[in-house]
Amino acid sequence: MTPPAQPVLTVLRERIDRDRDRFSTGVFRRLFAQTPLLRELFPADMAGMRDTFMRVVDHVLDAIVAEDDHAELIEFLAQLGRDHRKYGVIGDHYWLMYDALMAEIEAIMVGMWDDDARDAASHAMMLMTGVMRGAADSAEGPAVWHARVVQKFQINRERAVVRLVPTGPPLRYRPGQYTEVQIPQHPHLWRDLSPATPPNDRGELEFHVHAIPNGEFSGSIVRQTQPGDVWKFGSQHGTMRVTGDRPVLMVGGGSGLSPLRAILLDMARRVDSPPTHVFYGTRHPGELYELGVLAQLASTNPWLRVTAVAETPDDPWWLGDSADPRQWGFELRFGRVGDVVAGYADWTQHQVLLSGPAPMVFHTQLKLRASGVAPDRILHDPLN
């Protein structure tokens, strides 16, 4: 970064922060005015998209002034470019975005728009749009995959299992990863879901979904998805995996068990799986429906141990006559899963995988770190 660039970018950041909505609205207004067809690629409600866009701009402006080789920034932007292919964004669109960004920056930098300011802004915006364009152009494989729902069944009022088969090439992912998903009930809306099974030769997929309060996407899956629906899949992400060089602690909360289940099913196909203790936590005992599958796995895989945890001892009326989880032979403890795990044993020599609602992952991580588990031994997906 040349010396005058840093102060200019600091001023630019201050001016963007004065009215962030105005900046993001201005950029997209210019983009759509220049090429109205682009509007079709974005959701009707742009609030979420503008929010994400501003987080990217923030990250670029923060990272670009750092005195390093920008390797992290470049990988971040490259992944973003690959991820944007699913919207139908192609290489040329990034030039249009660059023009819209520069025009809006010129407008908010009034009184300071000289050659230095133009060069610094151009450098930052060219890096942002150029890396995304390059990564999108050179990405391998299709931008989106498709699979058809062949089975859906309701576990209870709020939880459902959905099974799909591919209509073209099978989705490529590693056990424990999550994938971007779009469903026909919400065209233009993409959400992350973790397959609950490892990849197989036939490309079959299985998802376990909890209709979380106010979650229109998860609610639609649980209440409206039906066989015949075609789902779209974008990029795959996530670094959760078992290294195999130490015993493993897995903590899965509710439908957050899915990626751990995929990893466990994959481990069951191997001969060298390390000792693994799974804590499976839900709010109520009657929601521990996955204990049946875990019991089947544990019966043929002596490296696997399971502890069930329910926050409360009683089931609400809407769970009906749920089966008693003790029938599977696992011990059942009560409390928040993070409290139970941290008080259960010494986990300092274990590799730890956490998955579930963000507050649960956060809480469990805090408890384990307080009990001496090194932060770099704990893996989980991003909490957002």
Ligand SMILES: NC(=O)C1=CN([C@@H]2O[C@H](COP(=O)(O)OP(=O)(O)OC[C@H]3O[C@@H](n4cnc5c(N)ncnc54)[C@H](O)[C@@H]3O)[C@@H](O)[C@H]2O)C=CC1
């Ligand atoms: N890859 C991942 O990390 C995945 C995450 N999920 C997330 O999991 C969530 C769904 O889980 P549900 O089935 O609704 O879980 P849930 O509400 O049944 O709770 C599961 C566990 O989390 C604990 N918990 C909940 N809130 C807590 C808090 N504030 N502090 C401490 N512990 C807390 C509960 O005690 C219980 O043990 C969704 O938010 C979904 O996005 C789902 C699939 C994969």
